[in-house]
Amino acid sequence: MDFDLSxxxxxxxxxxxxxxxxxxDLTARRRSVESVGGFSRDIWKTFAQLGWLDVNQPVxxxxxxxxxxxxxxxxxxxxxxxxxxGLLERTGDPAMLLPRLGAGEVQLAAAIAEPQARFxxxxxxxxxxxxxxxxxxxxxxxxxxxxxNADWLVVVARTSxxxxxxxxxxxxxxxxxxxxxxxxxxxxxDDFPAGxxxxxxxxxxxxxxxxxxxxxxxxxxRVVDGAMMADAAYALGCMDYLVAATADYLKTRKQFGKxxxxxxxxxxxxxxxxxxxxxARSLVIGGTLALxxxxxxxxxxxxxxAKVQVNQAARLIGQEAIQMHGGIGMTDALIVGxxxxxxxxxxxxxxxxxxxxxxxxxxxxx
Amino acid sequence: xxxKETAExxxxxxxxxxxxQRELPADIRKHNExxxxxxxxxxxxxxxxxxxxxxxxxxxxxxxxxxxxxxMQRHIFEEECALNYCPPVHIFNIAMIGPILIEYGTEAQxxxxxxxxxxxxxxxxxxxxxxxxxxxxxxxxTDARLEGDHYIVxxxxxxxxxxxxxxxxxxxxxxxxxxxxxxxxxxxLMDMTARGTSIQPIPTLNGQxxxxxxxxxxxxxxxxNLIHRENEGWxxxxxxxxxxxxxxxxxxxxxxxxxxxxDIARKELAHGKPLIEHDWFRxxxxxxxxxxRALDLTVLRFIAKADSGQGLDPSVTMLKLAGTELLxxxxxxxxxxxxxxxxxxxxHGIANDELAPPFGPExxxxxxxxxxxxxxxxxxxxxxxxxxxxxxxxxxx
Numbered sequence: 232m233d234f235d236l237s238x239x240x241x242x243x244x245x246x247x248x249x250x251x252x253x254x255x256d257l258t259a260r261r262r263s264v265e266s267v268g269g270f271s272r273d274i275w276k277t278f279a280q281l282g283w284l285d286v287n288q289p290v291x292x293x294x295x296x297x298x299x300x301x302x303x304x305x306x307x308x309x310x311x312x313x314x315x316x317g318l319l320e321r322t323g324d325p326a327m328l329l330p331r332l333g334a335g336e337v338q339l340a341a342a343i344a345e346p347q348a349r350f351x352x353x354x355x356x357x358x359x360x361x362x363x364x365x366x367x368x369x370x371x372x373x374x375x376x377x378x379x380n381a382d383w384l385v386v387v388a389r390t391s392x393x394x395x396x397x398x399x400x401x402x403x404x405x406x407x408x409x410x411x412x413x414x415x416x417x418x419x420x421d422d423f424p425a426g427x428x429x430x431x432x433x434x435x436x437x438x439x440x441x442x443x444x445x446x447x448x449x450x451x452x453r454v455v456d457g458a459m460m461a462d463a464a465y466a467l468g469c470m471d472y473l474v475a476a477t478a479d480y481l482k483t484r485k486q487f488g489k490x491x492x493x494x495x496x497x498x499x500x501x502x503x504x505x506x507x508x509x510x511a512r513s514l515v516i517g518g519t520l521a522l523x524x525x526x527x528x529x530x531x532x533x534x535x536x537a538k539v540q541v542n543q544a545a546r547l548i549g550q551e552a553i554q555m556h557g558g559i560g561m562t563d564a565l566i567v568g569x570x571x572x573x574x575x576x577x578x579x580x581x582x583x584x585x586x587x588x589x590x591x592x593x594x595x596x597x
Numbered sequence: 598x599x600x601k602e603t604a605e606x607x608x609x610x611x612x613x614x615x616x617x618q619r620e621l622p623a624d625i626r627k628h629n630e631x632x633x634x635x636x637x638x639x640x641x642x643x644x645x646x647x648x649x650x651x652x653x654x655x656x657x658x659x660x661x662x663x664x665x666x667x668x669m670q671r672h673i674f675e676e677e678c679a680l681n682y683c684p685p686v687h688i689f690n691i692a693m694i695g696p697i698l699i700e701y702g703t704e705a706q707x708x709x710x711x712x713x714x715x716x717x718x719x720x721x722x723x724x725x726x727x728x729x730x731x732x733x734x735x736x737x738x739t740d741a742r743l744e745g746d747h748y749i750v751x752x753x754x755x756x757x758x759x760x761x762x763x764x765x766x767x768x769x770x771x772x773x774x775x776x777x778x779x780x781x782x783x784x785x786l787m788d789m790t791a792r793g794t795s796i797q798p799i800p801t802l803n804g805q806x807x808x809x810x811x812x813x814x815x816x817x818x819x820x821x822n823l824i825h826r827e828n829e830g831w832x833x834x835x836x837x838x839x840x841x842x843x844x845x846x847x848x849x850x851x852x853x854x855x856x857x858x859x860d861i862a863r864k865e866l867a868h869g870k871p872l873i874e875h876d877w878f879r880x881x882x883x884x885x886x887x888x889x890r891a892l893d894l895t896v897l898r899f900i901a902k903a904d905s906g907q908g909l910d911p912s913v914t915m916l917k918l919a920g921t922e923l924l925x926x927x928x929x930x931x932x933x934x935x936x937x938x939x940x941x942x943x944x945h946g947i948a949n950d951e952l953a954p955p956f957g958p959e960x961x962x963x964x965x966x967x968x969x970x971x972x973x974x975x976x977x978x979x980x981x982x983x984x985x986x987x988x989x990x991x992x993x994x
Contacts, residue, residue, distance in 0.1 A: 274818065351867075422942075487736075572802065
């Protein structure tokens with residue numbers, strides 16, 4: 232057993248830690264949120280120069296994401312690197328986009344979820360019909376992270392089979408500006424750009440197909456598992472920040488003539504927050520290291536367990552941080568509320584607690 | 598024992614229901630159903646409708662414009678209003694300063710202020726919390742110094758909900774610095790337009806304007822605006838909580854949010870069929886039903902006891918704890934039921950802003966906001982930790 236980071240991973244961690252400390256204070260974050268597209272192009276360029284947009288090994292990604300989470304970074308790292316980048320990585324990247332992603336030259340988005348699907352990756356209505364020289368895509372996608380900024384969309388569509396069949400899904404690379412692509416931009420509650428994407432008879436060439444026709448689900452599942460663990464690592468950073476911020480507040484805030492930290496009931500609740508975080512950390516390490524496991528059942532158990540614990544810890548820690556800060560915790564001026572909102576999104580993205588308990592329960596029954 | 602509503606109470610319930618269903622404007626109902634806080638204009642319109650019927654201030658004595666209802670009737674009224682998506686009444690006017698004026702005000706004070714509340718002309722806010730006096734309210738420092746016929750007030754109030762609507766503020770101020778902190782506090786009525794009064798909004802984490810900071814710089818307050826006696830304001834502030842605590846359980850709100858959660862679960866899909874058709878989801882609904890029933894019957898037991906003249910048990914405090922936590926859980930569960938449609942930032946009133954148009958199915962629009970707002974329910978009006986302290990003190994005495 233070895234839970235230590237390698238020297239390279241430690242360097243990545245230190246570099247990201249330094250960047251957050253020196254370049255990503257509250258003002259910088261607010262500037263990013265208020266920029267066109269909801270992120271800073273300068274900061275994105277810096278990420279590229281530091282080599283952070285090329286990160287793809289699970290543990291490297293975990294290290295990176297935890298640091299980004301600690302700084303509550305809004306730059307669309309998850310959508311580009313973990314999700315769309317992951318899909319390209321596993322399908323051979325025929326359009327050679329990954330080097331350009333690494334250089335910070337393109338923005339990507341993965342259009343996966345659909346309005347009726349909740350968290351089921353195979354619940355896909357979007358159709359891709361073969362034509363003489365390519366494909367015709369039609370359908371609707373929801374909450375596509377980074378959609379408003381994307382130059383390219385990676386779209387999951389059905390090429391055969393019935394709704395909810397496990398086989399018959401394929402991946403396509405679609406230019407976001409293609410005729411028939413309509414993106415309705417929104418911000419998520421936690422300040423990330425996203426959008427609903429409607430595809431109406433979108434024409435793409437034969438080369439748009441990514442990976443094997445009809446067999447996308449296993450690839451999709453693995454990449455989503457990876458993105459899920461990456462986002463879980465981001466949540467570790469958020470939770471770490473909130474537990475420390477709450478401890479600091481308890482030590483400094485005085486009521487009834489003494490620091491809040493002297494009240495045993497609050498001490499115990501802080502301990503529960505900390506314990507929930509550490510259990511989440513253990514399972515995220517477990518889930519991340521299982522991502523390359525060829526045993527699908529073992530992978531599922533490790534990843535979904537981590538996700539359940541992170542979702543639950545995220546809620547507990549986010550809510551308790553606000554409650555223990557009192558009125559100030561409810562304000563936009565204090566960053567605590569922003570961490571809480573991000574943690575709530577984490578606890579829904581890629582499947583809420585019920586969804587992953589369901590996956591684990593099905594595995595037990597199988 | 599008989600847990601059935603009496604024929605009279607049943608008839609009263611139906612009369613209230615008929616009234617609110619007929620009178621509540623559709624736009625206000627929709628806004629409330631979606632989960633948004635009422636706008637001032639909506640609240641004013643609803644107040645006027647209730648005032649015409651004589652139902653704006655049910656808790657006040659009949660002589661002052663109240664209804665003379667039993668607590669059970671008040672409970673039924675509150676519940677029917679909530680179940681039919683009426684906005685709440687302005688609690689500072691109706692549940693707080695009104696009853697205080699009636700109990701402690703001079704005849705002149707009553708004449709001056711009460712009619713303007715019933716006429717929906719004046720709006721009050723509550724100046725209690727301060728930067729260093731939150732859960733420890735008695736630590737408040739806002740200074741009021743008597744100079745001739747006026748108090749000169751200096752200090753800062755925070756978390757002042759809806760101060761930006763208010764024409765007046767009732768304030769706890771310090772008039773004596775030595776002795777026990779509770780014994781140097783006075784209760785003052787202040788005009789929000791008085792020179793030296795300023796308001797800064799404190800936006801909430803979900804981008805709403807509810808809270809404010811109110812700063813007083815040498816504000817002159819006529820001596821006759823003192824309520825009760827100098828240095829006895831703590832007694833005044835504490836008195837208003839008794840019967841109102843029954844209604845902090847939010848029984849009607851809880852029932853309607855559970856109902857709405859079920860409605861949403863019939864529309865939202867999971868694994869190819871409605872959420873409500875899944876056993877695992879119905880078990881969650883069942884657990885909420887248990888909690889709502891427990892809250893409901895417990896409130897009814899307190900009410901029945903009080904209506905039969907046996908007074909209010911001090912453990913009534915538990916109702917705020919149970920009711921607010923249940924409501925928080927229900928509102929979060931509602932967002933969860935929406936899946937990915939629970940994630941967009943949606944804001945009422947700025948529908949033209951390209952970043953925040955209503956998004957997704959109609960039943961999703963205000964759910965996230967209502968959930969965020971509810972986090973304050975266990976902080977405001979005596980946080981849950983303080984409620985636990987009060988209960989423990991009672992149980993261990």
